[in-house]
Amino acid sequence: MTESLLTTYDSLLFDLDGTVWEGGRLLPHAQKYLTTASIPVMYITNNASRGPEVVAEILTKLGVPTDERHVVTSAQAAVEFAQQRLQPGDPVYVLGSESFKNLARHGGLRVVDSADDNPKAVLHGHNPETGWAELSEAALSIRNGAYYFASNLDTTLPMERGLMVGNGSMVAAVTTATGVTPLSAGKPEPAMFHSAAAKVQSTRPLAVGDRLNTDIAGGVAANMDTFHVLTGVSRHWALVHAEPTERPTYIAEDLRGLDLPAAELTPHAQAGFAARRADDNTIVLTSGDASGGGAVEALRTVLAVAWTDPSAGFTGEVVPADAGAERALAGWQ
CATH class of the missing domain: 3.40.50.1000 (HAD superfamily/HAD-like)
Structure with a gap:
């Protein structure tokens, strides 16, 4: 059986704003994964306006039973x-x-x-x-x-x-x-990630977030694998141009990616898409037979090329080579 992210790691360190909730409501699919995860869940938030006990109370009222020991602010x-x-x-x-x-x-x-x-x-x-x-x-x-x-x-x-x-x-x-x-004190500094992992005695945590320069950069700084969801601040184009210290291990549309095989969520050519770097520093995307592929599959395909330089972010453009690639790029934000 292929391992999913939930079976690959021994804890999940969730950001809140843009990852779990937005404007006082849970984001789609959050409740399912936060309440049924078979591994410990911790919440790490840069929002200092609420104490850990208040954060836990809000999550509980939203249908995610939590106590303050599982919150690090x-x-x-x-x-x-x-x-x-x-x-x-x-x-x-x-x-x-x-x-x-x-x-x-x-x-x-x-x-x-x-x-x-x-x-x-x-x-x-x-x-x-x-x-x-x-x-x-x-x-x-x-x-x-x-x-x-x-x-x-x-x-x-x-x-x-x-x-x-x-x-x-x-x-x-x-x-x-x-x-x-x-x-x-907060993200992208690694202190909160180490503190959260220690509270649940985790040796293989996965940091989950929506913002590259805080959630992902903090996880990278803490030497943890990171899972980026496209539900908050940093979307498709931000990932393409991400600095090396802000590049997540895994990318998915939303938290449903936790159920997918880890290898599927990494940057690589997939779903029939292909990408190549042209002489003018653009990345050319082709769809091939990508009948089942969409914006996220195209994104992972492009990232495999855009992230080849370990010392600098990609500064060029991504251009479609056919109608299927054009449709996929139209879904990027």
Whole structure:
């Protein structure tokens, strides 16, 4: 019997936004795989606006029974970063949600409300309520010498209406005002991946996500195999031009790929498609007898050619050589 991804690995480390849910609702097929997986499931999220217990509660209400021990947030990782550099009781300014502030308090740090309290560090996480006043207090604190830690640098946040402003975009405002780039605790740093795997004693985890520069790059940095789904931020064209550090091991349309053989999901010519690099640095795609192939099969075929350079991303174009290839490329985003 051919092994699927679910039988190849001993745990699944899921991203949330764009992979499991979007705008407060589960994405198609998520409930099935999250509730029936025969291996441990962990959730790793760069969204620092909710505590791990809240994330678990939301998943449970959506039909995916979960407890906080199976959730790792970037806010937790940011607090750990601060703990490594500060002393218990040191003042910190937390630019984020109340749950982030509580994590800092539980970590032995003293949360203050103003730059006038001389915080030793600024912890910056996503909070929809963040405005000019909070950003300014953070900037003043950093200019006074405070460390700057960000839970993550995601510039966008997938929501039901589309891509909203993410924490990284808010961080950019503070960085512009201070000239200081924060140390980021979240993805693509590997810390959360190692922490999640350790919690379930996993030695062969699979990182699952939708964003190349965080979910996939983080898994790669943690020396883990990665599974990319086309349900969130990074779609077909982003994969074609992916940098070497952001290239997933497996690619599928959605989480149904977990049931497929691992070899089927890797970049290679398949379903009758063929790709070749032309002299002008374009990739020419032909469909051949690809009657059962579609956009994803064409994508994996192209990636086998686009990703041949281990030191740089592909910068050319992909062009169809026939009507079947043209139809497949029309399905790319």
